[in-house]
Amino acid sequence: MRVLFLESHPMWIFGLPNGFMDAGHSVMISGSLTKNNISKMIDEFKPELIISMGWTPEHTEEKQAWIHDAVKQRKIPLVYWATEDPLHTKEFSIPLVKTMKPDFVFTVTPSMCKVYEDEGFKSAHLDFAYYKSIHHRVQPLEKYRCDIAVVANGYPQFLLNNPDSFRLSSLQTLISPLLKNNIRVDFWGKDWDSMGELLGKEIPRDWMHGYLDYREAHKVYSSARIVLGIQNCTDQLTxxxxxxxxxxxxxxxxxxxxxxxxxxxxxxxxxSSSPEETAELIKYYLKNENEREQIRTQAKQTLKNDTYQHRAEKIIEVLNNHGILGNNLPSIDPFLEVLIDLGILGNNNKSIEEGEIIHYPELLKQKYELYDVKKGDTLFHISQKYGVDFKQIMQLNHLDSSVIEVGVMLKIKEK
Structure with missing residues (x-):
């Protein structure tokens, strides 16, 4: 089966898409969405299933409308995986599904299924997972070595607006007692410098390391003696x-x-269920390396059925049970012709192997000179830089105006 993922963020393109690949399916990852490239990808790749997930730059209100218009016109099953539930169900997920009108909604929160069903959307629970090629143990690295690590964003504004959220309780149970006792915790993520009021004590600046690329996080988990994991609510796992x-x-x-x-x-x-218990656990496990190592190994065994391949297989099973996926799938992948035309495959190729990921931006690079729009860029300055008339760039990218969005990949000219 061919599956198109409308996504560009590293947090999402290295998880579930790889799960579908491991399950033997051909996957295309869109990269940055534009009004025109959604339809072009669909027409060229001819997916049997389209998936959108999370809350990323590909989920602006404008892009939600583009997705709806492009997908519904072609009557291809559209699935949305609501990974921001339950914290942002009302303000984000519900408005999104009302605009995009997916054929099915998966949610990480079991209790939210009824909420979507009450809104007229078929829904089921789909938990998070891990991808073995990204989330695996490595030898400890000096730059990430520490006693206690936290990899997360602070979200101070959300917590100030939602003081009864379980996330705040989790933070105050796991982190506050350590700060109050001046036990060092190393933080990777955003906005921890604004969390003092919520945690009861300011975090020293040299304990904070800022943003960490998603693909680097497993190195911290492998290098820290203890990792603190914040939970958002009581009935789901982060x-x-x-x-x-x-x-x-x-x-x-x-x-x-x-x-x-x-x-x-x-x-x-x-x-831990209390600040006092957290302090005791930290004290005990920092002193007992053998027990820590034994537990680290046992946990991986417990997760043997929680890879993204398992999640991909569940998605297909649920969609089949609801009659959403068609049974008559073409035996020859029509996207082969496009790859041959672009010179990526030779004419002697009979089919595209199953279990492959295709990044749409990589295909474009074969044919066009491309440019990633950065903050402060204007179409006029880009055209001057490359010596190409800006009207030609507008025409090549099907732009209705000279306004360009940060993060979008522009075609400059054919190679």
């Missing part, structure tokens, strides 16, 4: 729970029904 344990990090997280329904305390990880 994405990083799977990724930390998949990378064989030693995890201390909040004691919730969702955590304890899947993992065993002091066997796969450690759970």
């Amino acid at each position: 994405q990083r729970t799977y990724e930390i344990l998949g990378s064989e990090g030693f995890l201390i997280t909040s004691d919730t029904p969702a955590v304890k329904s899947k993992f065993k305390h002091n066997h796969d990880l450690a759970v």
